[in-house]
Amino acid sequence: MAAITDEAIRELAAFRGQQAPVTTCYLDVDGRRLARPQELDQELDRLLRDARARAGGNGSVLADLKRVEALVRDGIDRSRTRGIVVFACQAHDLWEVVALPVPVHSRVVINSAPAVGQLEAILQDHPRIGVLLADKQRARMLVVDLGELTDRSELLEELPRDYDSRGHSDQGYDREQHHVSELTQQHLRHAASVAFQVFQDTPFEHLVLGAPDPVAAELESCLHPYLKQRLAGRIAVNASASPAEVRDAVLAVEGDIERRREAEVVRRLRDAVGTGQRAAAGLDAVLTALREQRVERLLVSAGFSETGWHCGSCGALAALGRTCPGCGAEMAHVDDVVEDAIEEALARGCKVEICVDNADLDVLGRIGALLRF
Numbered sequence: 001m002a003a004i005t006d007e008a009i010r011e012l013a014a015f016r017g018q019q020a021p022v023t024t025c026y027l028d029v030d031g032r033r034l035a036r037p038q039e040l041d042q043e044l045d046r047l048l049r050d051a052r053a054r055a056g057g058n059g060s061v062l063a064d065l066k067r068v069e070a071l072v073r074d075g076i077d078r079s080r081t082r083g084i085v086v087f088a089c090q091a092h093d094l095w096e097v098v099a100l101p102v103p104v105h106s107r108v109v110i111n112s113a114p115a116v117g118q119l120e121a122i123l124q125d126h127p128r129i130g131v132l133l134a135d136k137q138r139a140r141m142l143v144v145d146l147g148e149l150t151d152r153s154e155l156l157e158e159l160p161r162d163y164d165s166r167g168h169s170d171q172g173y174d175r176e177q178h179h180v181s182e183l184t185q186q187h188l189r190h191a192a193s194v195a196f197q198v199f200q201d202t203p204f205e206h207l208v209l210g211a212p213d214p215v216a217a218e219l220e221s222c223l224h225p226y227l228k229q230r231l232a233g234r235i236a237v238n239a240s241a242s243p244a245e246v247r248d249a250v251l252a253v254e255g256d257i258e259r260r261r262e263a264e265v266v267r268r269l270r271d272a273v274g275t276g277q278r279a280a281a282g283l284d285a286v287l288t289a290l291r292e293q294r295v296e297r298l299l300v301s302a303g304f305s306e307t308g309w310h311c312g313s314c315g316a317l318a319a320l321g322r323t324c325p326g327c328g329a330e331m332a333h334v335d336d337v338v339e340d341a342i343e344e345a346l347a348r349g350c351k352v353e354i355c356v357d358n359a360d361l362d363v364l365g366r367i368g369a370l371l372r373f
């Protein structure tokens with residue numbers, strides 16, 4: 001199962017099932033949540049039963065669901081895989097399986113286009129991060145992709161062994177020190193060029209450095225401009241750190257990067273609300289915009305949940321019941337209309353941001369949307 005690229009997602013998003021609907025299946029196979037194989041089977045059964053009921057007897061969709069079932073029953077290596085995404089359309093010979101080292105929210109979408117929203121959001125939450133660790137003698141360049149660490153390059157350059165134990169009064173010392181710092185510089189330039197080679201091979205969005213202060217400053221100055229632009233801070237990890245130490249430090253940085261990105265999107269929402277342009281804030285306004293298919297990007301405070309209403313005849317969601325504001329039918333009460341709104345937005349291909357600890361979004365009503373028009 002191949003890694004998914006942004007380009008592959010764009011291609012999928014543009015695909016249209018002319019002859020038959022496309023089946024998109026997100027399946028959470030996270031061994032931490034579904035420890036026993038039977039639990040995974042139950043999750044799959046529940047998902048497929050519901051999907052078959054929605055397939056409307058379409059042969060292509062039923063064949064897609066059968067193939068998904070066979071894929072999972074054949075067994076998935078759950079030591080590395082926590083989420084599976086399948087895009088299928090038998091009528092068009094479409095079959096794309098993506099295995100993710102992070103969990104997904106289980107759901108099946110049957111629609112004219114692949115439902116890429118959730119996959120896109122996952123990739124956005126986990127930008128690829130380059131990690132350059134260095135001291136005066138060693139350098140390691142690693143890449144963290146979807147929370148997984150790949151060790152790319154190791155560089156060890158021997159410097160004169162006992163250079164720092166010489167007496168300071170020695171005439172030769174200055175010359176030797178000079179030589180050492182030249183060697184160190186050479187080593188760091190080398191490390192920087194290795195980092196750039198890795199970047200060209202596996203482009204990453206952010207770069208973090210782990211090095212003692214003087215080395216880090218020198219190293220930064222050696223970086224290619226493309227890499228300087230991508231600097232996202234330093235981690236307190238040395239060049240010989242274990243993979244687990246590196247991973248934990250990078251995950252913390254990843255969290256910071258993600259919070260900054262969320263803050264930027266919330267700032268855009270706040271500005272748009274302030275100027276009354278293409279924005280909705282608060283549950284009622286957002287559900288109205290969703291009903292009118294105007295939502296481009298949905299922003300929700302993590303953990304926000306609210307009861308509401310769902311119309312069985314036109315599918316509308318509403319904060320207040322019980323008459324449907326869309327078609328006038330009587331609606332059913334739902335436990336969590338926010339969750340339903342997220343599902344609806346994802347199914348429509350909108351971007352969804354779940355924002356953690358963002359006080360500005362809380363003030364706007366814990367939910368908001370940037371609108372298409």
Ligand SMILES: [Zn+2]
Binds near residue numbers: 312313316324325326
């Ligand atoms: Zn309705």
